[in-house]
Amino acid sequence: MTSGNGSRPTAIEVRGLVKNYDEVEAVKGVEFEVATGEVFGFLGPNGAGKTTTINMLCTLVKPTAGSASVAGHDVVTERDDVRRNIGLVFQDPTLDNYLTAEQNLRLHAELYGLQRDLVAPRMRQVLEMVGLWDRKDSPTGTYSGGMRRRLEIARGMLHSPRVLFLDEPTIGLDPQTRRSIWSYIAELKEREEITIFMTTHYMDEAEWCDRIAIMDHGEIVALDAPDRLKAGVGTDRVTIHTADDQAAIAALKDRFDIDAVMSEGHVTFGVPGGEEFVPRLFAELDVVIEGVSVSRPTLDDVFMSFTGTTIRDAEEDAGKNRNRMMMQMMHGGRR
Amino acid sequence: MSTTTQPAERAPRTETPVIQVHVPPHSIFSELRAIRIVWRRDLIRFVNDRIRMMATLVQPLLFLFVLGSGLQQLASSGTHGVNLKTFIYPGILCISVMFTAMFSAASIVWDREFGFLREMLVAPVRRSSIVIGKCFGGATVACTQGVIMILLAPLVGVPYSVELIVGIFVLQLLLAFTITAFGVMIAVRIKQMQAFFGVMQMIVMPMFFISGALFPVSNLPGWLTVLNRIDPLTYAVDPMKKLVFNHINITPVARHVLDPGVTWWGWRVPTLLEVGVILAIGLGCLGVAIWEFSSTE
Numbered sequence: 326m327t328s329g330n331g332s333r334p335t336a337i338e339v340r341g342l343v344k345n346y347d348e349v350e351a352v353k354g355v356e357f358e359v360a361t362g363e364v365f366g367f368l369g370p371n372g373a374g375k376t377t378t379i380n381m382l383c384t385l386v387k388p389t390a391g392s393a394s395v396a397g398h399d400v401v402t403e404r405d406d407v408r409r410n411i412g413l414v415f416q417d418p419t420l421d422n423y424l425t426a427e428q429n430l431r432l433h434a435e436l437y438g439l440q441r442d443l444v445a446p447r448m449r450q451v452l453e454m455v456g457l458w459d460r461k462d463s464p465t466g467t468y469s470g471g472m473r474r475r476l477e478i479a480r481g482m483l484h485s486p487r488v489l490f491l492d493e494p495t496i497g498l499d500p501q502t503r504r505s506i507w508s509y510i511a512e513l514k515e516r517e518e519i520t521i522f523m524t525t526h527y528m529d530e531a532e533w534c535d536r537i538a539i540m541d542h543g544e545i546v547a548l549d550a551p552d553r554l555k556a557g558v559g560t561d562r563v564t565i566h567t568a569d570d571q572a573a574i575a576a577l578k579d580r581f582d583i584d585a586v587m588s589e590g591h592v593t594f595g596v597p598g599g600e601e602f603v604p605r606l607f608a609e610l611d612v613v614i615e616g617v618s619v620s621r622p623t624l625d626d627v628f629m630s631f632t633g634t635t636i637r638d639a640e641e642d643a644g645k646n647r648n649r650m651m652m653q654m655m656h657g658g659r660r
Numbered sequence: 661m662s663t664t665t666q667p668a669e670r671a672p673r674t675e676t677p678v679i680q681v682h683v684p685p686h687s688i689f690s691e692l693r694a695i696r697i698v699w700r701r702d703l704i705r706f707v708n709d710r711i712r713m714m715a716t717l718v719q720p721l722l723f724l725f726v727l728g729s730g731l732q733q734l735a736s737s738g739t740h741g742v743n744l745k746t747f748i749y750p751g752i753l754c755i756s757v758m759f760t761a762m763f764s765a766a767s768i769v770w771d772r773e774f775g776f777l778r779e780m781l782v783a784p785v786r787r788s789s790i791v792i793g794k795c796f797g798g799a800t801v802a803c804t805q806g807v808i809m810i811l812l813a814p815l816v817g818v819p820y821s822v823e824l825i826v827g828i829f830v831l832q833l834l835l836a837f838t839i840t841a842f843g844v845m846i847a848v849r850i851k852q853m854q855a856f857f858g859v860m861q862m863i864v865m866p867m868f869f870i871s872g873a874l875f876p877v878s879n880l881p882g883w884l885t886v887l888n889r890i891d892p893l894t895y896a897v898d899p900m901k902k903l904v905f906n907h908i909n910i911t912p913v914a915r916h917v918l919d920p921g922v923t924w925w926g927w928r929v930p931t932l933l934e935v936g937v938i939l940a941i942g943l944g945c946l947g948v949a950i951w952e953f954s955s956t957e
Contacts, residue, residue, distance in 0.1 A: 383782060408783065409686075410683070420775070421779075423704075424704065433783075435696075435697040436785065437683045437783060439681045447679045
């Protein structure tokens, strides 16, 4: 289960964790372990249950069933001990924008009861790590989005947590800022003995993780190192632009016994040895092909091979579901 | 900036040892510390917010001098020669504290809307400490304003005395605490600032008008008497009136008309009981607020 990290102690252990909201099953009995020092990613579309799981691990939400322990403490019965040992960076900002960066961090230090004489040097260390030491006296209201996220990471690290939770740490940031946030996280992992648990729905970011769990509809559908997950797909992804997509899908099934699907407006399918397949495709498919691309498997393909849909399509579905639920609520459904 | 993607480039800094701190186990001290920090944050925010500070200072002056001077011409016969400003002074002492305390309570909604509440909710402290800290914070900020109002006493014909100042201060502190607890009790259920202000309009303004801050509470129409006796603010305004009227020279007749005291079925409610009512309501609201706050996710 821990894929080679068996010798190291377990940082997070989750057994049959369930969370129901009214009739909606947000998390349906997930199980996994995270080893100390690991960067563990939770991947999946919005609405897959990632944030609910993270909230249960952070003791913010009580599980309906099952158990979980973080840093050796049970999230329900030893809530305070869990909280002392974890750092959190939320999806939504949680800084007090009326206060300066330093005031925000001091407030955090007080809330956690850090040793007085260590607060100043530790604060300097985390602020330097995220490159905000020279801006410590500015109110955080004057910060850019990326700076605020960096400050939140610094604050999450201030009390030397053993496990750092990052819920979508790079959401809504531009690619360059996302990259720099990742370099801070990588440095963090190198410098401090810390386990990082994060969620993301950016496939490319999941590559930074030692292991990832793919989550869909409240369940973990796959869990392994990114490379091994990709190797497990075993096929290359071929995407074709055709004059008649439906005819192409039928022809692919008929001639090659390939199940192609429509994704983001194009016909796409997995096939072993994609580059060798392309000449056959042109020779034998009697539908006009206007363009073709072949790619090595990505985590997107991993997601697709396990769920049958791309992450973006899954999010559109989830969005529609949410809208439907909203409509039901507005039309006299119970709240 | 873009060159910072390689962690190796910053390797030299890793030579300085990582400072490891640790979070002490949960204890009563954690809670006291949490109460103090929530309280202090409210003060820092109040001091940083210049506009709110100005509004806090100007508003009671408006009530006292504009309302007081404006209505004086109409009221001189009814007040038996007592300046209207002097008459409404005790009431204004109460309501200025009330508005400020309500505003402080609103910050819990604000914190929820802007996310900071979560930072406090995940800290290794009880939610009750956050609520208590909030109530103390609101009470302290309101009393800051109260002190300024106390200093204005001579301007409305009320001379300073130690007894008066201490008395007013204690009453204001108590009232500010109760109102903040009341506001927090409402605020923890509300997710949006606008909704909170809507509720405030519906509750605060009637409480203010009905309390007798601007009129004597005897010989009112029956329905108003009932409402007045139900209004918790009545029991803060009445002792405040007694306190202030004890310190000015007026005829017994005027005193009787202007400060008739609150009665329950003809029985004059003693000051201590009135203070007890305010305290009990405050503690009750605090209890409900803690309960509500602890049971929401």
